[in-house]
Amino acid sequence: MSAAPTLLGSASALVARDLRLLWRRRGDALQPALFAVLVVVLFALALGNDAATLQRVAPGVLWVAAVLAGLLALDTLFRGDAEDGSLEQWMLAPVPLAWLVLVRTAVHWATTTLPLLAATPLLAELLGLPRAQLPVLLGGLALGTPLLSLLGAVVAALTIGMRRSGILLALLALPLYVPVLVFGAGSVAIAAQGHDPSGGLLLLAAGLAAALVLAPVTAAAAIRIALN
């Protein structure tokens, strides 16, 4: 055990803690992914007799399912740590709060959204999405969902002072989520028309790069304000 905590040391400690907590509550862990599967399956059933329509709405449906699942999971990002005082101890650690926020958000994304990403090829097949569009869809989701998590972290940090913030959180996050949704689903639609989809994907990548730097700092400032 090292005497002075380093960035890497604190990060690995936080990752180990979160994975352990996830394992203790593994029943809850898959909920967002299951919710997204549910949304997609219901769409497939509701529009089932019309393969052409289903194929056309498939990218939109998959993206909406991913966004809704992300919103559902957002409340658990900081709530537990705020309620039991863990966030106070994070603030008292000699490593920057923004770094811990970034690590926490990354683990949260990996545990809530990555399973959904793994299930996406299957769900795309269910909706009859042409296989040629699958790489664009997966690329968009791989760039877009971490961006959603980072944007969500800022909003979640702002609302940790409130007792029941579920729907307020969704309302605040939605305007920030809309551009990601538009570019993500839009790039698949552009690919479907036979054009080059890289413009939308590059914008998502640029957004992700900016959010990786700015969102943790903003969220850390929001936590300091919210815990006042």
Add this chain to the structure above:
Amino acid sequence: MTEIANAPPLLAARGLSFSRDDRPVFESLDFDVDAGEALLVQGGNGAGKTTLLRVLAGLLEADGGTVAVAGTPVARAMRAGTMAYLGHLPGLKADLDAVENLEFLARLQGCRESQDVARALALVGLAAHAHLPVRQMSAGQKKRLSLARLWMSPARLWLLDEPYANLDLQGIELVNRMVRAQLDDGGAALVTTHGAYAAPPVRTRELALATVA
């Protein structure tokens, strides 16, 4: 006293003030705490004892004034490594056991060279409950676990908010023993209490907070 007469106090607050919703909680507080000294912060309910400790720890932004640690003014965000804070919220994860909680906090906040989890747990009397999930612990046991965290912390300055709450008689004795050891080690402690019913038997200063009308 002569050897520390020239040394700057471990903690010095000058003109510290804080207000909540434009109502002052405390105004222009000045106090020093030397190494080897405990400061008893006294006052009734709502007098601002917890708020003062949270401002010192850097959890709250002071409206004015400076806090100097060992003679150098330290900004709010930089205070972390020098102070350990024991507050009302334990900061423990209910699904993890005592050892897992302590290991995480020690890796997050740092650990004294000479300390480890097993010894800290033995000191606070939780050695037999090392693998009991915090969920199943009593309030007193959680407090003891927080004390173990404090004991491992490398911080020289302890900010203890109601450390005696929820503790049995041996627990109160334990807190006093820990504070004395910390002070003998060249550290200092700020302790809030409602009264002097359980003051640690060490060199103390007192700071009485009155409710600002």
